[in-house]
Amino acid sequence: MSLNSIFQYFVPKDKKIFFPLFEQAAVNVVEMATLLVKAVNAAEVSKRETLYQQIDKLENVGDEITHQIYLELGKNFITPFDREDIHSLATAIDDVADLIQGSANRMSLYQISEMTEPIQKLSDLILQASIDLQKAVGELKDLKNVRNIAESCIRINSIENQADYVFDRAVADLFLYEKDAIRLIKYKEILAALETATDRCEDAANVMESIIVKNA
Known part of the structure; x- marks a missing residue:
């Protein structure tokens, strides 16, 4: 029996509040990512603003x-x-939530009317990563299904790589084809915030992989 397992035995049940809190945080991120996807695919500006406020x-x-x-x-x-x-x-x-909110806030403040394909794609990737994040977090409370955690973490890493490609290609196209400097800056900032959200998902996955190793 590992030292950590011995400690687990002595942890009072009410002290294991960390697990439901982590699960609440992960569910909250999925809800935010879902609203973000709805916002970037909404046709009406008023609908988008309502979704931004919910985020x-x-x-x-x-x-x-x-x-x-x-x-x-x-x-x-x-x-x-x-x-x-x-x-x-x-x-x-928390950083994932902050970046989702930050992306939505920029879209609102910059009065972005055209939701480009890269913005929509990155938003979809954030949602996918958030769902896997929620799945992995939900398995932490007993660490009996470490394979499920590992598989979710692997998918998050793959999603982050996809987001890197989408971001790099989108920024390259901005510099190649966008003639309006202000518009270029606006879109680059939004794309960067969206891509960084997937980075933070990967950070969370890396922490969970570390937890698996330490508690093996």
Whole structure:
């Protein structure tokens, strides 16, 4: 029996609040990503603005969940797995939410009327990565299905690679064909925020892979 398994035995049930909090945070990210996909595919500007506002509210929910995780981390001496991993995972999930909200906020503030194919594709990839993130997080509470966690993490890594390609190609096309410098800057910033959201999903996946190794 590993030392961590011994610690697990002595962790009171009510101290395992980290798992439902992580699950809430991951579900919240999926909801935000779903709204983002709806927004970038909506034809009406008014509909988009309503969806942006919903994303903004959910980002606040995510902040509260992350804050609660940090509070619990400070209150509990014995934790389900390494404190650094708990902090890193909470931060990575929160960063995904922040970047989804940041992307939507830029679209609103910059009054983006044309949702280009790369914007729509990156939004789809964020949603795919978020769904796999939720699946992996849901398996953390008992670590009995580590293969499921590993498979979700592998898919997230693959999605991040796809997002890199979409981003690089889109930015290259902007510099090749876009003559309006202001428009170029606006779209490049939005694309960068969307692509970085997939990076943070990969960060979360890397933390979970580390947890699997440490608790093997």
